[in-house]
Amino acid sequence: MIKRKYFVQGSSFSHVASVAGYPDLPRWTFLRPHKNDLLLYGSQPNSGPVNIQIISTNQQTFDVKIRQLQLQVEPREIAAPYEVEMKIINYNVEDIFEREILPRFERVIRALWNTSPVIFTSKLASVLDVGGRKPLDPRHKEGFVIRVAGSGNFSSELRNLELEVRQLRNRIPCPRDYKRTSAEWRFREIGLAPDWCGFRLITNPGSFSRGDNQGRSDMSVLKDHGTSSSISNQLAAAAASDIVGSEHPSIVSRSRDGADVVSSAHDSNSTNQNRNGISATAAPTFEGPSLQDLPRRSSFEDVVISLALPLAVCLLLLGGLSGTSLCLYASDDLSRSTTSPSRSGSVETEHLRRPHSLRHEKN
Numbered sequence: 001m002i003k004r005k006y007f008v009q010g011s012s013f014s015h016v017a018s019v020a021g022y023p024d025l026p027r028w029t030f031l032r033p034h035k036n037d038l039l040l041y042g043s044q045p046n047s048g049p050v051n052i053q054i055i056s057t058n059q060q061t062f063d064v065k066i067r068q069l070q071l072q073v074e075p076r077e078i079a080a081p082y083e084v085e086m087k088i089i090n091y092n093v094e095d096i097f098e099r100e101i102l103p104r105f106e107r108v109i110r111a112l113w114n115t116s117p118v119i120f121t122s123k124l125a126s127v128l129d130v131g132g133r134k135p136l137d138p139r140h141k142e143g144f145v146i147r148v149a150g151s152g153n154f155s156s157e158l159r160n161l162e163l164e165v166r167q168l169r170n171r172i173p174c175p176r177d178y179k180r181t182s183a184e185w186r187f188r189e190i191g192l193a194p195d196w197c198g199f200r201l202i203t204n205p206g207s208f209s210r211g212d213n214q215g216r217s218d219m220s221v222l223k224d225h226g227t228s229s230s231i232s233n234q235l236a237a238a239a240a241s242d243i244v245g246s247e248h249p250s251i252v253s254r255s256r257d258g259a260d261v262v263s264s265a266h267d268s269n270s271t272n273q274n275r276n277g278i279s280a281t282a283a284p285t286f287e288g289p290s291l292q293d294l295p296r297r298s299s300f301e302d303v304v305i306s307l308a309l310p311l312a313v314c315l316l317l318l319g320g321l322s323g324t325s326l327c328l329y330a331s332d333d334l335s336r337s338t339t340s341p342s343r344s345g346s347v348e349t350e351h352l353r354r355p356h357s358l359r360h361e362k363n
Contacts, residue, residue, distance in 0.1 A: 012059045020051040020068065030129050032094070039094055040069075043123050047075035078118055080149035084109060084158065085123075087198030090191075093126040093144040102146075104190040109148050112161070112183060116152030123147035145198065154201055157183070165196040174198075 015038050017031045018024050025031065029042035029052070044050065052069040088105075096102055102121060113119060127143040128134065134142060164181045168174060174197030187194050 013056045014059055015054060015056050017052055017054045020053045025052070026050070030125060032126070039097065041093065041097075041124065043121070044071075044073045047073045049073075078151055080118070080120070080122065080151050081204050082116070082152070082154060083122060083147045083149045083202040083204065084113065084154075085145065085147045085198065085200040085202060087127065087143060087145050087195040088192050089143040089195045090141050090193040091144065092142050093124065093129075095141075096124070096144070101192070105146065105187075105192065106148065108186045108190060108192075111186065112157045113148075113150055113152070113155050114157075115155040116150030119148050119150040121146060122149035143195065147202070158201060162199065162201050165199050168197045 015031065015033070017029075017040060019026060026042075026044075028044055029040065031038070031040050033039070038054075040052070040054070050071040050073060052071070054067045054069060056065045056067070057063070091101060106119065106121065109119060123146065125145050126132075127145060130145055132143070161181060161183055174195070181196055184194075
């Protein structure tokens with residue numbers, strides 16, 4: 001989480017993040033503003049180094065600050081091909097970083113999934129990040145989607161729960177409070193409101209989430225004895241460093257004993273090799289096409305089709321209408337000029353004849 005204190009107080013900033021040398025973030029990383037801070041979160045599916053560049057622009061002075069965030073994701077050695085996916089509708093994804101929501105949620109999953117010796121959070125994303133939309137009521141939360149992976153097969157409680165909610169999947173839109181399941185009370189007890197239309201049991205035999213031998217996760221872990229670390233320590237190593245404030249990049253990694261290791265990036269050799277002896281190669285630089293190699297398109301044809309041709313048609317129509325109106329006006333004047341002498345002669349003849357008829361009647 002990027003703290004507000006590293007920027008000028010009273011200024012508004014816009015942030016753009018991408019992988020160093022690439023135009024965008026990877027699919028597993030999400031960036032969103034949170035109050036006065038910036039939240040960078042995600043769950044890396046593969047191990048290896050990740051170099052993220054954050055560009056912050058002051059919208060008042062247009063000053064630009066660039067921060068480099070280097071992460072080292074350690075592989076997980078425990079195979080976890082089984083995943084439980086759920087959707088929570090009464091919290092936003094940023095609420096997980098402020099409250100102890102994730103440990104409570106994992107304890108409920110542990111009670112339902114007693115056949116797996118180790119479970120851990122494998123995915124965390126906002127509903128908007130996975131194709132959802134904002135709720136119609138602005139008072140409602142956006143919600144988030146979470147996946148919990150485990151090494152053991154699904155328990156009978158989880159399979160029965162899937163049978164209970166299967167009938168909801170054919171209803172569009174999915175009703176939020178249509179059905180209360182047998183496990184509803186477990187989540188309501190800890191203050192979570194699940195959307196049972198988003199409940200899934202996923203089996204991926206070819207996909208494995210890896211970590212150390214003790215089952216520690218870059219996000220969170222539950223052992224058989226039920227111990228778990230705090231949410232800040234669980235999520236910081238996978239999503240982002242706790243504070244991006246130094247002028248020089250740093251590497252955040254997790255050792256075999258679960259301790260977080262932060263190393264400076266002044267020495268390139270220490271950047272390319274972590275304390276476990278795993279060499280980390282730098283990400284390839286994005287080489288876009290040059291300006292000379294880009295195809296060029298002439299705009300003459302577009303101008304002729306969009307402007308010149310319609311203008312010529314309008315001029316032709318205007319000329320035709322003008323000529324037709326002139327011809328009709330000329331023919332009307334000619335007809336009037338031919339009929340006016342006959343009318344005047346008839347009027348004069350009638351005037352001359354009228355007194356003569358009156359004199360004849362007097363006589």
